[in-house]
Amino acid sequence: MTIRFENVTYRYADGKGGLTDINFDVKTGELLAVIGPSGSGKSTLLKLLAGFMDPQQGRIEISGRDMKGVAARHRDLGIVFQSYALFPHMTVLENIAYPLQLRRVARDERIERARKALQEVGLAHAVDRMPATLSGGQQQRVALARALVYQPKALLLDEPLSALDASLRGEMRDLITHIQRTANIAAILVTHDQEEALSMADRVAVIHEGSLLQLAAPRDLYDNPVDKTVAAFVGKANLWPGKVLCPNRVLTELGEVVCNAEDWQVGASVTLLVRPEAVMPVISEPSAAEGGTHHSVNYFQGDLVQDRFLGAVRRYDIALGDQIITGETGYRGTVAGVSIAPDQVRILRS
Numbered sequence: 025m026t027i028r029f030e031n032v033t034y035r036y037a038d039g040k041g042g043l044t045d046i047n048f049d050v051k052t053g054e055l056l057a058v059i060g061p062s063g064s065g066k067s068t069l070l071k072l073l074a075g076f077m078d079p080q081q082g083r084i085e086i087s088g089r090d091m092k093g094v095a096a097r098h099r100d101l102g103i104v105f106q107s108y109a110l111f112p113h114m115t116v117l118e119n120i121a122y123p124l125q126l127r128r129v130a131r132d133e134r135i136e137r138a139r140k141a142l143q144e145v146g147l148a149h150a151v152d153r154m155p156a157t158l159s160g161g162q163q164q165r166v167a168l169a170r171a172l173v174y175q176p177k178a179l180l181l182d183e184p185l186s187a188l189d190a191s192l193r194g195e196m197r198d199l200i201t202h203i204q205r206t207a208n209i210a211a212i213l214v215t216h217d218q219e220e221a222l223s224m225a226d227r228v229a230v231i232h233e234g235s236l237l238q239l240a241a242p243r244d245l246y247d248n249p250v251d252k253t254v255a256a257f258v259g260k261a262n263l264w265p266g267k268v269l270c271p272n273r274v275l276t277e278l279g280e281v282v283c284n285a286e287d288w289q290v291g292a293s294v295t296l297l298v299r300p301e302a303v304m305p306v307i308s309e310p311s312a313a314e315g316g317t318h319h320s321v322n323y324f325q326g327d328l329v330q331d332r333f334l335g336a337v338r339r340y341d342i343a344l345g346d347q348i349i350t351g352e353t354g355y356r357g358t359v360a361g362v363s364i365a366p367d368q369v370r371i372l373r374s
């Protein structure tokens with residue numbers, strides 16, 4: 025295990041913000057993404073791990089060693105910041121060789137290792153360039169090479185892609201995960217961008233108001249969020265409060281929804297979750313004669329109040345009174361209503 029947080033609690037002096045009783049591990053070669061709304065405690069977690077402050081309770085271990093009282097510079101962590109933080113007066117090669125110089129590595133070896141690191145991030149041609157002459161994406165590649173050149177115990181990525189434009193971000197995601205996996209190093213990625221977290225991470229930790237709500241593999245987190253806060257934060261979600269009527273029906277503001285409620289007590293207050301891609305557009309209202317078709321189960325008819333063309337898919341809202349159902353589909357025709365297959369309805373605690 026490379027990184028371990030055990031019952032870690034940190035409160036800022038005013039007692040309001042911080043982290044409460046955080047537990048998780050990151051294995052060698054694993055990338056853990058930490059996501060959560062603004063002010064949830066993501067930066068606090070990184071600052072504690074990096075050694076800028078110590079927890080008031082609990083224990084942080086790196087490679088099996090308790091980090092209490094160990095200064096930031098002795099923690100052997102490679103850090104990549106949103107702002108790149110390159111030294112402007114040094115060439116690209118000098119920037120990358122600098123951590124080796126601090127560690128008193130001989131000059132020839134420094135240069136050789138820095139060149140190799142540059143090659144790995146696809147910038148072998150930029151050795152003598154000054155950082156200011158590089159694009160944002162190139163500067164972040166230099167920052168990544170500099171963070172990894174001395175073979176740190178773990179890699180901390182603090183919003184590494186937020187300053188880059190969307191087209192570059194996808195490419196950088198792939199590069200970072202490729203390099204992190206090749207180096208077989210534990211990494212923690214802090215990000216606002218849930219798509220980044222889901223696509224890059226082996227596991228994702230969701231924090232909210234200083235607490236860890238769920239830690240799971242991306243698909244598991246998306247399919248089985250523990251509660252509505254996680255469901256709403258990870259991906260798009262239709263969330264409807266309801267009451268369990270019987271083992272296969274929940275009463276909501278939309279009406280009765282057929283779903284598998286066998287594990288819930290009759291009368292329990294719950295929240296139903298349906299992802300937009302599980303909402304099926306229905307072209308015309310099913311007639312009474314069609315009574316037995318799949319449309320008649322969880323069929324909802326309403327007014328199309330929003331229709332957004334997103335390229336590959338279209339995201340639309342159907343209003344039933346003051347309730348909204350959001351669907352996503354590649355279908356471009358008229359939507360008269362929607363149907364939701366019972367096995368696509370997840371039941372969450374309310």
Ligand SMILES: Nc1ncnc2c1ncn2[C@@H]1O[C@H](COP(=O)(O)OP(=O)(O)OP(=O)(O)O)[C@@H](O)[C@H]1O
Nearest residue numbers: 036037040041042061062063064065066067068069
């Ligand atoms: N130096 C500080 N003194 C007092 N409170 C602080 C300090 N730094 C952060 N906080 C509070 O601690 C909480 C967590 O802050 P933190 O910066 O870790 O959140 P975050 O998830 O990184 O937010 P963002 O996504 O906006 O960067 C917030 O309520 C914040 O106001």
